[in-house]
Amino acid sequence: MNRKGIITINKLDWAFGQHKILHDINLTIYEGGIYGIIGPNGSGKTTLLKNIARCLMPEKNSIQLGDKDLTQFSNRSLAKEISYVPQNTDMEFEFSVMDMVLMGRSPYIKRLQSESSNDIEIAKSAMEMTNTWDLRDKNINMISGGERQRTVIARALAQKANIMLLDEPVSQLDLHHQLEIMDILKRLAVENKVTVVMSIHDLNIAAQFCDRLILMDKGKIFKEGIPNDIIKEDIVYSVYGVKAIVMKNPVTGTPHLIPYGNQSDLHLKSAGD
Numbered sequence: 328m329n330r331k332g333i334i335t336i337n338k339l340d341w342a343f344g345q346h347k348i349l350h351d352i353n354l355t356i357y358e359g360g361i362y363g364i365i366g367p368n369g370s371g372k373t374t375l376l377k378n379i380a381r382c383l384m385p386e387k388n389s390i391q392l393g394d395k396d397l398t399q400f401s402n403r404s405l406a407k408e409i410s411y412v413p414q415n416t417d418m419e420f421e422f423s424v425m426d427m428v429l430m431g432r433s434p435y436i437k438r439l440q441s442e443s444s445n446d447i448e449i450a451k452s453a454m455e456m457t458n459t460w461d462l463r464d465k466n467i468n469m470i471s472g473g474e475r476q477r478t479v480i481a482r483a484l485a486q487k488a489n490i491m492l493l494d495e496p497v498s499q500l501d502l503h504h505q506l507e508i509m510d511i512l513k514r515l516a517v518e519n520k521v522t523v524v525m526s527i528h529d530l531n532i533a534a535q536f537c538d539r540l541i542l543m544d545k546g547k548i549f550k551e552g553i554p555n556d557i558i559k560e561d562i563v564y565s566v567y568g569v570k571a572i573v574m575k576n577p578v579t580g581t582p583h584l585i586p587y588g589n590q591s592d593l594h595l596k597s598a599g600d
C-alpha cells in the first residue's frame with residue numbers, strides 16, 4: 328500500500344538560542360489514527376508538537392502538510408487544518424466556557440462578523456461530546472483544572488480541523504475523565520478520520536489507545552512503531568532507566584508496563600531488609 332503522509336517531517340532541527348533541542352527528526356504521520364509521543368521529561372515532545380502546530384516556526388522544507396510546506400500557510404488556513412491543545416491552559420481573560428469553545432470557530436468567521444447558528448451548533452456538539460455543556464455559562468477561571476482541560480479540547484473539536492495536536496491532554500484528569508477523553512479522541516480518529524497526535528506520559532494509556540508510538544529521547548526519535556514494538560522491557564530501560572516487566576492487558580490485549588525499580592535498585596534492597 329502506498330499511503331501518503333498527512334504530515335511529513337524531514338530533517339527537522341530546533342534550537343532555543345545556542346541550546347539544540349531537536350536533532351534530525353524524520354517522521355511520517357498518516358491520515359487517521361492516534362499517534363502518541365512518549366519519552367522522558369525534557370526529551371523534546373512539546374518542542375516537536377509546537378513545531379508541527381507552528382507555535383515555533385520550523386525551517387522551510389522541514390515539515391510538509393500534505394503537499395504544502397508548513398511555512399506557506401496563512402494563520403487562518405492553518406487553523407482549518409490543525410488544532411492545538413497546549414499543556415498550559417491557564418487563561419488571562421474572564422471568558423465564559425461557551426465563549427472559549429466558540430473561539431474554535433474563529434477561522435471560519437469573517438472579520439467583524441459574529442458567529443452563526445451553525446457555529447453555535449458545532450460548539451454545542453463539541454461541548455456535549457466533552458461533557459462541558461453544563462458548564463457553558465461558567466467563568467473559565469472558576470472551573471477545575473480538569474474541567475478547563477475538557478473545555479480546551481471542546482474548543483479544538485469546534486475548530487473542525489483534520490489534525491488535532493494535544494500536549495498531555497489527560498495529565499490533569501481523574502481516571503474516569505482520562506478514559507473518557509481518550510475514548511473521544513479514538514472516536515474522532517476512527518469515525519471522523521481525524522489524525523490525532525498527542526504527547527502523553529502514561530505509557531499504559533498510550534499503549535491502550537494509540538495506534539503508533541513515537542518514543543523520544545534527548546531530542547531524537549529513539550523508535551517509532553506500534554505499541555507492541557515500543558513498550559518493551561529493554562527499550563524502557565534504555566530510555567527511562569527504569570526496570571519493568573511488560574505484561575499483556577488481559578482485557579485489551581495491549582502491552583501493560585509494571586515498573587519495579589530504577590537503575591540503582593536502592594529501594595528494592597531496603598524493601599528486602
Ligand SMILES: Nc1ncnc2c1ncn2[C@@H]1O[C@H](COP(=O)(O)OP(=O)(O)OP(=O)(O)O)[C@@H](O)[C@H]1O
Nearest residue numbers: 343346348366367368369370371372373374375526
Ligand atoms: N522556551 C525555551 N527556551 C529554552 N529552552 C527551552 C524552552 N522550552 C523548552 N526548553 C528546553 O527544551 C528541552 C525540551 O523541552 P520540551 O518541553 O520539549 O520537553 P518535553 O519532552 O515536552 O518535556 P516534559 O515531559 O517535561 O513536558 C528541555 O531541555 C527544555 O528545558
